[in-house]
Amino acid sequence: MEITVLCFAQTRDLLGGPSVKIDLPTGAGVAELQAAIEQRAPALKRIPLRFAVNREFATPQTKLNPGDEIALIPPVAGG
Amino acid sequence: MIRHKPQIIVRPTPDTRHQTLLQMQLNTRPVAPLDLLISAQPLSLDAVTHGLHGPESGAVVLFLGTVRNSNEGRQVIRLAYEAYEPMALEQLARLRDALIKEFSLTAVRIHHRVGELQLGETAMIAAVCAPHRKAALQAMDALVDRLKKDVPIWKREYFQGGDVWVGPQK
Numbered sequence: 412m413e414i415t416v417l418c419f420a421q422t423r424d425l426l427g428g429p430s431v432k433i434d435l436p437t438g439a440g441v442a443e444l445q446a447a448i449e450q451r452a453p454a455l456k457r458i459p460l461r462f463a464v465n466r467e468f469a470t471p472q473t474k475l476n477p478g479d480e481i482a483l484i485p486p487v488a489g490g
Numbered sequence: 491m492i493r494h495k496p497q498i499i500v501r502p503t504p505d506t507r508h509q510t511l512l513q514m515q516l517n518t519r520p521v522a523p524l525d526l527l528i529s530a531q532p533l534s535l536d537a538v539t540h541g542l543h544g545p546e547s548g549a550v551v552l553f554l555g556t557v558r559n560s561n562e563g564r565q566v567i568r569l570a571y572e573a574y575e576p577m578a579l580e581q582l583a584r585l586r587d588a589l590i591k592e593f594s595l596t597a598v599r600i601h602h603r604v605g606e607l608q609l610g611e612t613a614m615i616a617a618v619c620a621p622h623r624k625a626a627l628q629a630m631d632a633l634v635d636r637l638k639k640d641v642p643i644w645k646r647e648y649f650q651g652g653d654v655w656v657g658p659q660k
Contacts, residue, residue, distance in 0.1 A: 419574055420644035421655040459658060463642070466577040482574055482642075486657025489571070489578075489602060489643030490555045490614050490634050 412437050414475055416448065417482035422460070425452040426483075435475065442471035448483070458485050526582045527601040528573050528643075538599050538615045547596050547619040549626040553634060555614035557607045561656075564649035571604045571613060574642040578602075581641045585633065593629035595620045600633070602643060613645075 413434050418426045426448070433447050441462045449455050461484040462469045468484070475481060523540050527533075535554075543550050557569050586598040597619040607613055616633055620626040637643075645656040 417574065419572060419642065420646070463574070463577055466580050468640070482577065484574070484642050485644065485655065487640070487642055488638065488645040488656040489573075489641050490638045 412439070412475075412477045414444070414477055414479065414481055416444070417480070419483065420485050421458060422452075422455065422483040422485050425454050439475055440471065441469045441473045441475065444475060444481070445471070460485060523599070524601075525597075525599045526579055526586065528575050528578055528582075528604055529601065530603070530605040533601050533603050533612050533615050535615060538601055538617050542597055542599060542617055543619040544596065546621060548621050549623040550617060550619050551626040551630045553614070553616045553630050554612050555634075557609050557611050557613060559609050561647060561649070564647070564651075566609065567648045567650065568609065569607045569613070569648070570646040571602070571607065572644050572646075573602070573604050575604075578642050582637075585636055585641065588636075589618065589629050589633055593618075593620060593625045593632070595625070595629055598629075598633070600637070602641075604643070 413432050415430050415432055417430050418428065423429055431448070431451070433444060433451075435443055435447060441464070444462065445460065462473070463482040463484050464473050464475065465480050523537050523542075527537075535552075539550075539552070557566070559566050582600050586600065589595055589598055595618050597617070599615075599617045601615045603611070603613050614637075616630065616637075618626050618629045618633065620629065647654050647656050
């Protein structure tokens with residue numbers, strides 16, 4: 412399945428755009444997604460990444476579906 | 491899974507002091523203040539405080555986060571903030587709801603700027619109201635701490651000699 416991942420801040424710089432498309436096996440979860448994007452941009456391994464699925468923080472076990480809104484959340488710094 | 495929709499409460503107000511000239515010309519009602527806002531426009535303290543507290547409040551705490559000229563020994567030139575806006579608004583709503591419950595607050599407003607900010611500009615204005623001072627002060631401390639942890643807003647610091655995304659790297 413192909414999923415679209417929104418990229419913000421340094422993840423956007425490292426992945427080269429505001430979103431990337433990633434091919435994953437059907438039924439894959441956040442852990443598989445993390446491995447796939449770190450393969451695409453190994454520098455991401457240096458960043459403590461979180462993932463959001465449908466605007467909620469996800470765990471490595473969270474399953475992904477093609478229609479999900481998925482985002483990379485590098486360390487935040489509001490305020 | 492329960493999906494939380496952003497609950498952006500708009501308090502209607504009959505007061506027209508803050509009507510803009512354009513609104514008066516158009517003869518429309520004034521825009522009521524938003525509790526939660528992410529904006530590329532300069533923030534307005536008036537927009538945060540207008541109609542904020544009712545007679546049940548005995549304490550209003552305001553916090554302004556402003557752009558400082560130094561950070562970790564670097565001479566800061568400017569900052570650029572960006573947000574994952576739909577999620578940030580949902581997280582702000584969750585934060586507001588949690589604070590209201592935990593500290594028995596009567597109102598919470600959080601306005602956050604995005605885009606390029608120069609030194610001294612205001613990046614965030616937050617307000618909390620409570621019947622008593624201690625709860626309001628503690629709630630504001632918690633608000634800022636939690637906002638910096640779980641609300642998807644990022645800050646790029648431009649300093650003499652380079653730039654960096656602020657936040658822990660491994």
